[in-house]
Amino acid sequence: MSAVLTNVLGDLAGKLIIDEDADTTAETHVTGTTGSMYMVQIDTREGTANILTEANADTACYVKFVDASSNVTGGGGSSSTPSLVLYAPMGKITTYVISGGWAFSNGLSFWTVTTAATAGDDSPTLDVKVTIISS
Amino acid sequence: MAFVTTKFDDATSFKIAHNAQITNSVTKNLTGGPGVLHSVKIENNNNAAVFIKIANAFTATSGSTAPDWIFSCPASSTYTYEVPGGVQFDALSVWANENAVESDNTTPSVSGNETVKVTIVTG
Numbered sequence: 001m002s003a004v005l006t007n008v009l010g011d012l013a014g015k016l017i018i019d020e021d022a023d024t025t026a027e028t029h030v031t032g033t034t035g036s037m038y039m040v041q042i043d044t045r046e047g048t049a050n051i052l053t054e055a056n057a058d059t060a061c062y063v064k065f066v067d068a069s070s071n072v073t074g075g076g077g078s079s080s081t082p083s084l085v086l087y088a089p090m091g092k093i094t095t096y097v098i099s100g101g102w103a104f105s106n107g108l109s110f111w112t113v114t115t116a117a118t119a120g121d122d123s124p125t126l127d128v129k130v131t132i133i134s135s
Numbered sequence: 136m137a138f139v140t141t142k143f144d145d146a147t148s149f150k151i152a153h154n155a156q157i158t159n160s161v162t163k164n165l166t167g168g169p170g171v172l173h174s175v176k177i178e179n180n181n182n183a184a185v186f187i188k189i190a191n192a193f194t195a196t197s198g199s200t201a202p203d204w205i206f207s208c209p210a211s212s213t214y215t216y217e218v219p220g221g222v223q224f225d226a227l228s229v230w231a232n233e234n235a236v237e238s239d240n241t242t243p244s245v246s247g248n249e250t251v252k253v254t255i256v257t258g
Contacts, residue, residue, distance in 0.1 A: 062203070083235040085205040087191065089223060097217045103209065116190075117201035118237045 003027040003130075013038045013101075017132040022063065022112035023123035024075035029068075029107035035135035036101025037065070037108060042088035043129040058114045060089045061124045069107030075121030080109075082118070088128075101135065108134060138162045138229065138253075149173075152255045157187070157231040159197040159242035164226045171221035171258040177208040178252040181245045184209050186235045187253055195228035198240030205235060221258055229255070 003019040017030050042063055064082035066072055072080045084102060088094040112128055113120040136156040143149045150166050172189075179185045188195075188202035195202070208214040231251060233241040243251045 060203075081236045082205060083186065083207045085202065087203040087222065093220075094222050095219050097219060099215050099217060100213070102207075102214070115201070116203050120201075 003030045005030060005032070013133045013135045015134045017134060019130045021127040022110070022130040023128075024111055024113050024121050025123075026072040026074040026080070026109055026111040028070065028072045028109045030110070030132070031108050031134050033107075034105050035108070036103045037098060037132055037134040038101050039095065039097050039133040040086055041093060041095045041131040042086065043093045043131070044088055044090045044124070045093065046126040046128070058090050058125050060087060061112055061114050061128050062087055062116055062120070063110055063112050063130055065102075065108065065110045067104040067106045068109050072109040072111075074111035075113045075119070077119050079118050079121070085116070087116070108132075138165060140165060140167070148258050150257050152257070154253045155250065156245065157185075157229075157243065157251050157253045159230055159232055159240055161195050161197055161228055161230040163194045163228045165229050165255065166227055166257050169223070169225050170227075171223050172218055172227070173221050173256045173258055174215060174217045175204075175206050176213070176215045176254040177206060178213045178250070178254075179208040180211055181243055181249040181251050182210050183233055183244055185243050185251050186232050188230055188232060190228045191224045191226065192228050193226040195230065197230045197232060198238055200228075201237055207235065227255070227257070229253070
């Protein structure tokens, strides 16, 4: 499932981006313009709910962001170099707030993998939901 | 310059760590063990961007360790990353590079009165 963009009222951060199953496939230029990102919520609770019924060896995931509007590659040997990496352990909701905003002058693009290394290419075994509030 | 880590009162587990001029030299096991990361403030008055890299590990090597967190801050900017509720860690090893790429081992290119200050709050 690709990221869904919803425009809401508000001058500060009027864009809500939700990716219900964030994975190694990059979501590119999700706001369609330049702006600033103010909040990222990473929901990895799916892993806990299904841990007894599905193979789930993941211990954490990493949401990786790059300021680029095109030619973004998620994981793998040719992965784009992320300029912001946020760690989230499995089975929790982890929220990051950037009070002044994380400015992107080209475009907001991101992907999610289970290893910290840039070349990491494994998507989370179970769904990871990434919610972003941005301008 | 090295990090200075200070504990508050024994009644709380909070610690604050400050580095008035962070470099590519890795500060290993910043808080002396596990804890919860609450915030990272970067005051960058250098004329180049800086990337604060943190490994959830007792040790790390700038230029080869894949950081668990990369917090970026543009030139001449102050960014504060806050984690409401916190995120648990086993240990924090912290360093800074001028470039985001994992293999970069470049220390921030400060000159004159330029500084890159980092303040980290943990629980």
